[in-house]
Amino acid sequence: MSPVQTGAPPAEEAPATRSLRWRSVAAPILQNKSALVALAMLAFFVFLAVFGDLLIAGDPKAKVGDVFEPPSREFWLGTDGGGASMVDLLIAGARVSLLIGFCAAAISAVIGGTVGIVSGFFGGKTDTALMRLTDYFLVIPDVPLMIVIAALFGRSTWNIIVIIGIIYWTFTARLIRAQTKSVRERVYVQRARALGAGNTRLIVRHVLPQVTPLLVANTVLLIAYAIFAETFITFLGLGDPSAISWGRLIENAFTDDAIINEAWWAVIPPGLCVMFVVLACTIIGQTMEDALNPRLRTGHLSVRRFRVLRPKPEVES
Amino acid sequence: MSGALLEVEDLHVWFDLPNGKQLHAVQGVSFSIDAGTRLGMVGESGCGKTTTILALMGLLPQIATLSGRVLLDGTNILEQGEETIAPHRWKDIAMVFQGAMNAFDPVRRIGDQIAEPMELHGYASGREAQHRVRELLETVGISPTRAGSYPHELSGGMRQRAAIAMSLACSPRVLLADEPTTALDVMVQAQVLELLTYLSDELGLALVFVTHDLPIVAQTCTRAAVMYAGRIVEQGPTEALYHETRHPYTRMLWAATPDLEARDDVLSIPGVPPRLDAELRGCPFAPRCYLAASRCADDRPELHSVGAEHESACHFASSVEVVA
Amino acid sequence: MRGSDYVVKRVLFAIGTVFVAITLNFVLFRSLSGDAVSALRCRGCSQDFKEYQRRTLGLDKSKWQQYKIYLTGLAHGDMGRSLRTEEPVRSVLWEPIKNTVPMVALGTFFSIVFGVATGVVAAWRRGTAADKAALWGGLGFYSMPPQWLGLVIVLFVAGWLGLPTSGVKDPTLGILSDPGFIEVFVDRLEHMILPALTLGLVIFGEYTLIVRSAMLETLGEDYILTSRAKGLSNWSTVWKHGFRNAMLPVITLVALSLGFIIGGAITVEYVFSYPGIGLLIVEAIDQRDYPVLQAAFLLLTFSVILFNLLADLLYFKMDPRVTE
Numbered sequence A: 001m002s003p004v005q006t007g008a009p010p011a012e013e014a015p016a017t018r019s020l021r022w023r024s025v026a027a028p029i030l031q032n033k034s035a036l037v038a039l040a041m042l043a044f045f046v047f048l049a050v051f052g053d054l055l056i057a058g059d060p061k062a063k064v065g066d067v068f069e070p071p072s073r074e075f076w077l078g079t080d081g082g083g084a085s086m087v088d089l090l091i092a093g094a095r096v097s098l099l100i101g102f103c104a105a106a107i108s109a110v111i112g113g114t115v116g117i118v119s120g121f122f123g124g125k126t127d128t129a130l131m132r133l134t135d136y137f138l139v140i141p142d143v144p145l146m147i148v149i150a151a152l153f154g155r156s157t158w159n160i161i162v163i164i165g166i167i168y169w170t171f172t173a174r175l176i177r178a179q180t181k182s183v184r185e186r187v188y189v190q191r192a193r194a195l196g197a198g199n200t201r202l203i204v205r206h207v208l209p210q211v212t213p214l215l216v217a218n219t220v221l222l223i224a225y226a227i228f229a230e231t232f233i234t235f236l237g238l239g240d241p242s243a244i245s246w247g248r249l250i251e252n253a254f255t256d257d258a259i260i261n262e263a264w265w266a267v268i269p270p271g272l273c274v275m276f277v278v279l280a281c282t283i284i285g286q287t288m289e290d291a292l293n294p295r296l297r298t299g300h301l302s303v304r305r306f307r308v309l310r311p312k313p314e315v316e317s
Numbered sequence B: 001m002s003g004a005l006l007e008v009e010d011l012h013v014w015f016d017l018p019n020g021k022q023l024h025a026v027q028g029v030s031f032s033i034d035a036g037t038r039l040g041m042v043g044e045s046g047c048g049k050t051t052t053i054l055a056l057m058g059l060l061p062q063i064a065t066l067s068g069r070v071l072l073d074g075t076n077i078l079e080q081g082e083e084t085i086a087p088h089r090w091k092d093i094a095m096v097f098q099g100a101m102n103a104f105d106p107v108r109r110i111g112d113q114i115a116e117p118m119e120l121h122g123y124a125s126g127r128e129a130q131h132r133v134r135e136l137l138e139t140v141g142i143s144p145t146r147a148g149s150y151p152h153e154l155s156g157g158m159r160q161r162a163a164i165a166m167s168l169a170c171s172p173r174v175l176l177a178d179e180p181t182t183a184l185d186v187m188v189q190a191q192v193l194e195l196l197t198y199l200s201d202e203l204g205l206a207l208v209f210v211t212h213d214l215p216i217v218a219q220t221c222t223r224a225a226v227m228y229a230g231r232i233v234e235q236g237p238t239e240a241l242y243h244e245t246r247h248p249y250t251r252m253l254w255a256a257t258p259d260l261e262a263r264d265d266v267l268s269i270p271g272v273p274p275r276l277d278a279e280l281r282g283c284p285f286a287p288r289c290y291l292a293a294s295r296c297a298d299d300r301p302e303l304h305s306v307g308a309e310h311e312s313a314c315h316f317a318s319s320v321e322v323v324a
Numbered sequence C: 001m002r003g004s005d006y007v008v009k010r011v012l013f014a015i016g017t018v019f020v021a022i023t024l025n026f027v028l029f030r031s032l033s034g035d036a037v038s039a040l041r042c043r044g045c046s047q048d049f050k051e052y053q054r055r056t057l058g059l060d061k062s063k064w065q066q067y068k069i070y071l072t073g074l075a076h077g078d079m080g081r082s083l084r085t086e087e088p089v090r091s092v093l094w095e096p097i098k099n100t101v102p103m104v105a106l107g108t109f110f111s112i113v114f115g116v117a118t119g120v121v122a123a124w125r126r127g128t129a130a131d132k133a134a135l136w137g138g139l140g141f142y143s144m145p146p147q148w149l150g151l152v153i154v155l156f157v158a159g160w161l162g163l164p165t166s167g168v169k170d171p172t173l174g175i176l177s178d179p180g181f182i183e184v185f186v187d188r189l190e191h192m193i194l195p196a197l198t199l200g201l202v203i204f205g206e207y208t209l210i211v212r213s214a215m216l217e218t219l220g221e222d223y224i225l226t227s228r229a230k231g232l233s234n235w236s237t238v239w240k241h242g243f244r245n246a247m248l249p250v251i252t253l254v255a256l257s258l259g260f261i262i263g264g265a266i267t268v269e270y271v272f273s274y275p276g277i278g279l280l281i282v283e284a285i286d287q288r289d290y291p292v293l294q295a296a297f298l299l300l301t302f303s304v305i306l307f308n309l310l311a312d313l314l315y316f317k318m319d320p321r322v323t324e
Helices: A013-031 A033-055 A086-122 A124-139 A142-153 A157-165 A170-185 A187-194 A199-235 A246-255 A264-292 B049-057 B082-088 B110-120 B126-139 B144-148 B156-167 B186-203 B214-220 B238-243 B248-255 B294-298 C003-030 C047-057 C063-075 C089-124 C129-142 C146-161 C181-219 C222-229 C234-271 C277-287 C290-318
Strands: A307-309 B006-016 B022-033 B038-042 B064-072 B093-096 B174-178 B206-211 B223-228 B231-237 B304-307 B310-312
Touching (some): A013 A033, A013 A199, A013 A264, A086 A124, A086 A157, A086 A170, A086 A264, A124 A170, A124 C003, A124 C234, A124 C290, A142 A157, A142 A199, A142 C003, A142 C277, A142 C290, A187 A199, A199 A264, A199 C146, A199 C234, A246 A264, A246 C146, A264 C146, B006 B049, B022 B049, B022 B064, B022 B206, B038 B049, B038 B186, B038 B214, B049 B064, B049 B093, B049 B174, B049 B206, B093 C222, B110 B144, B110 B156, B126 B156, B156 B186, B186 B206, B186 B214, B214 B223, B214 B238, B214 B248, B223 B238, B223 B248, B231 B238, B231 B248, C003 C063, C003 C290, C089 C129, C146 C181, C146 C234, C222 C234, C234 C277, C277 C290
Parallel strands (some): A307 B064, B038 B206, B093 B174
Antiparallel strands (some): B006 B064
16 A cells, blocks of 8 residues: 555554454443443433433422322322422433433543543643643542532533533543553554644544543443532532432432431432442443453462362363 | 472363363373472463463462372372462472562562561571571672662562572472563573572572573573473473474474574464363374374374483374474 | 652642642632622621622722732631621631541541452452452442432431431530540540441442452562462461552542542531531531632642642652652
8 A cells, every 4th residue: 555645544453443442342341241230220210311201290399299108009109398209200300310410421521531632642741731730630629629619600400510521521531641642652543643644633533433432431430420419519409499300309308307207218219319320330331441441360369279189180070 | 200309290280261161271291300400391372381380389270170299209299289288388399480570579678578488487587587688689699788679679680580589588499480581681581591500500409490482491401391282292301302303393492493593584383372171182283283194183192202211292203303 | 750859749739739729719709790799698788798898808909919819818827707707717617627527537437447348358259249249339339429328327227326317416415514535525426427437338339449459450460479479378468468569559549539528528417417517518508608618618628638648648658669
């Protein structure tokens, strides 16, 4: 292949690795039992979030029963402090919580990914400056910062999404920077550069495909963080007053004295929903990351000893 | 050959694989070694040489199953597995590991790590141990003041010397060296080899030297055993292995090494060693062998004598030198 | 790089972070639409009072001048006055700090103990039921919102354990007689346990994961094999060579997750009406008492920065390679 004729970087290597890497992300999830369960769990909640409207008749906040009515055939999970059906509230909460989770994670991924790629790809002073800044923000505790910003600017769902999004990018930036740096050093990227490929082209054609799987894995983890963060912000009374999220349901249970009323059905379910989604995202994200960054070697210590067969070799089965 | 210091008889090692299969990594290896002699074990990676010596140390993971006998002074130390091996570990049989860089704990001082087994086995303690550490360091050619250094402060060659010093801590009689020179540059490699030879001569150590590099064995060892697919395929005096090669694999190993008056290029051995997770039919080397005949596909050759203390596992042992 | 260079570098970094936090704090609070005073919500906050507040806070000056005034004030430990009580912020913070520090310390202690214990066991017994239980248990708790776990504990555990669920001390204590030191201590501890336990439980899962993977990585190192070969038992190998090396990454991550602990402490204190910094923040948010909110945020940030610095220095002390 003559470089003069085509002017294109050798295309056969990068795309091959690209599909290979995607497969290497998908395969571990499909092979891993707990990751599959996690995926099903997440899918269930996403389904609720998308089609929840069809399952709820009318306004989920509407007073349909007595205050803190215990679970019954009519209200599977009882009613909350306002007499609204807990099941309806939980379904409605899925939409807001997941919306916040996905959107905030996306914002973080975009900011962190951009900072990481720019930093790792260009190196030098840009890298030093950006990473210094990242490290500063990595140390500043994110939850208090988030609370302060929310206290000053919050109160709407979109504000909260942006606030969470602009805070959780630091770790992503570090991770993506490291990956970008290693991609940049690879032979085919060097060759493409030597053949005259511009920076934009190199980033889009070579760095992005290599970095994206890791970024996606990290974003899944960020979803967990974001959903979590929403419950914090809302619990402190800084959430959107009109939106029903799982965080809001936990807050309601607290402020409506569900504890004194011993209305466990108003306390437990929203937290469990958060837990399941966060757990699912953590497991999926972690499985993907582990597949992309295999670090674990076999240990040299074992609980049992090796066995010794006596007297003659006879393969045990 | 009874009365040898260390005798290995019909050693087998199987590993249980996660997929439920069993990998027969070592398939009936036998050899013996006397005090003051040096045995080189040669083969490509995955041929079972490292597994063999880890088995002698009782360091195999729990997925391993062993059989056979390891006689130290005529006593089978493999009898009860871990229980019977543990008392001999490092006291009678010590080891120099492959990774020169990582054989030491990075956060502890070299001297303390050398002294550790002495104190553990009641060999020496306190000041006495410290004194001995300095002596050992001197023996291997490191300044005794280095006892206070951390591993990362030593060069690769020095670290490997320190690892050798550590292996000598409890005055073992058998020293197993697993690729002790792999990560080192040629000059340092030569020095370490010289040191090992010297120690074996001076201290009467029986040295088992594992490497993939046949010429190194030729330089240092009195005897050599060539392993392929978990078995010894040729063993004998190093001289004999060189001048009267009786296995095609050995011959190809020789050919695969560059020598000084190198003709044009180094031959590499085509193909890869067979997988050992299923029982093999015939000679495992046949697919890569220039002598292979139809017989080799079904009939597995056993080790048989082809000269004075010289054995080969090839149906056409006598043709090896003729056809090339 | 020499050791002292490393220390200087880390200290400079901490100072840099402090400066960034201060500036961030200033920018955030001054970029409000309107200003801090107009948002003030209190009875008797007349227009004149607000004007007066504005002048005393220097809000009529340029941003740059305000920044300078703010920095000078901070340098003298002056963080302004609470908009609500007119007290200096410094004294408003003092009582809550005294309550929060031991509670968070106890919570962190719980989390480290749970995390390290489960992580080590999980790594050592990799793939067994113990490993799975530790992982799932840790991850499960880690996925719970702290405020929710607090509520669940109040609902189900507190009564069963007979521990108080709100406040920092028993209001009846000391009414009838002067309580002794031990009595006061026990009372404080009892009030502290549930919030601390909540914090400890929600955090430890992260440490389980980190400790487990760090341990697994370390246990795969060559020096662990060396240690086994030297004759150390499994347990002393873990303790002498595994643990310290595995703890190195953990130190940094524990320090980094302190931000999360402190975040959790805010909501947990709210749930347990524990009068610490967290509860102060909740009240300050409620009443729009921005100087207090600002100061509390700075205080939390500074303490996290301080502990990160301490972690860096501890790392330096534990890993001789850092100076390389």
